[in-house]
Amino acid sequence: MSTGTSARTRIREGAASLIGAANSLQVRKLVGGAALSGGLKLIGMGLGFLFYLAVAAVTGPEAYGVFAAGFSLATIAGFAATLGQHTAVLRFWPAIDQIHGPGVASHAIVRSFRLTLAGSIAVAVALFIVGIVQRRVAGGGPAEEFYLVVGVLGAAFALSEFAVAAARARGALWWALAPRDIGWRVLVIAVCGGVALLPATADRHVAISGPVALLIAAVTLLLVTAPQLAIVLKGAAADVRQHFLPLEEKRAMIRATPGLWGGAIAEPIGNQAATLIVGLALGPVAAGAFFAASRLSQLLAIPLVGITMVSAPMMARAWRGNAVNELRGIFWGTAAAATLGTAVGVIGMAFVGRTALAMFDPHYASAFLVLLILSASQLVNAAAGSVKTLYQMTGHDRRFLAIETLWALAGIGMVWWGGVNHGLVGAALGFLAQRFARNLHALLGLPTLLRYGRAES
Secondary structure, eight states, X not given: OOHHHHHHHHHHHHHHHHHHHHTSHHHHHHHHHHHHHHHHHHHHHHHHHXXXXXXXXXXXXXXXXXXXXXXXXXXXXXXXXXXXXXXXXXXXXHHHHHHHOHHHHHHHHHHHHHXXXXXXXXXXXXXXXXXXXXXIIIOXXXXXXXXXXXXXXXXXHHHHHHHHHHHHHTTOHHHHHHIIIIIIHHHHHHHXXXXXXXXXXXXXXXXXXXXXXXXXXXXXXXXXXXXXXXXXXXXXXXXXXXXXXXXXXXXXXHHHHHHXXXXXXXXXXXXXXXXXXXXXXXXXXHHHHHHHHHHHHGGGGHHHHHHHXXXXXXXXXXXXXXXXXXXXXXXXXXXXXXXXXXXXXXXXXXXXXXXXXXXXXXXXXXXXXXXXXXXXXXXXHHHTOSHHHHHHHTTOHHHHHHHHHHHHHHHHHHHHHHHHHHHHHHHHHHHHHHHHHHHHHHHHTOOXXXXXXXXXX
16 A cells, blocks of 8 residues: 555544544533633633733843743742652542542542642752752852742642642542632732832832742742642542552552653653753843743643643543543544644734733843744644643553653753854754654654554554
């Protein structure tokens, strides 16, 4: 058979699989849930844009660059502090509930919370120690309070990620997304608005430092996360005492932890480290511009993030129930819908991006090309669908970890080389190259049962 005929056959088979899956109840639930989560994410990301504008309004360009670097470092630290448990609870709660019921599945929630709490405390303490060592031994660098607030914000991110994932696993999308995506951002905007009423300096910015801005973000996030955790954990402790977790399920959770933890660290390094690298290579002002462009481009992730919020537990259930056609349809349906939505967003960003950047600071408008390149990276992510989620929900997390780690580390070099040699545009191109290579590698390595034209197993 010729290559062209083979390709057409695979496309027809894939389309038939997707159309058949679209008639299923699960995929209809996917579309409905994605509409809800996508709407909440749209509101949340819009508020996120205002969040970053509000911080920029009460800091100067250099202080905003310090905030940007600290925020990126806290994001990486937060995912490390989860020990991968935000993914574990998404994977194991639906799967255990499918077989043993919600009482037994509560073991997954309690275990994941305990590990996340321990990881959060450890990361916060470790970062504070780093600050002390750097200040007293190396004799320079940020003060201890910078690392302290970064550690607190990282711990808040970790606890929030767990609370969101636990609520998502149970299908409570509103309770999963609204507190952080809406409540937290509104609180930060309100606090910054109050700060803006203070006497301003000559350059129109109110003089608050980067660490103070990070502290505002940390405290407000903890405030909205606390009631989430209370609701998620309510009744779970009693369920654990009353229901026995089968030994094979416990062993499966233990075996999965290292791979999920590694994946939790590798992805944010690939996504967030670029701002840190730009700051080291080009300085805090350039880091602020890159951070602003990066956060604007992340608005284009709404279609993919929205549908993945719903599809992750559905993938876990389908895999556990051996519903391979359904799993295939959910995955490729996610990719198709996300690509279409993101492409529309990229076109819109081409018209409004320069103005949006200037709202952070007039000098940032010069980073418009950087914004377009980073927007292209979001389109690449969308075209790959929720490939990371697919690997993790089907137990191939260690396989994906190898891919993610390889390209996260390679991406650091790509962004550094691009930034040093070609400035912000070079750094953005390095990031785009890393995203393309990572996604292509992951798609080529998909489990055999999801490849077009292969028989079900």
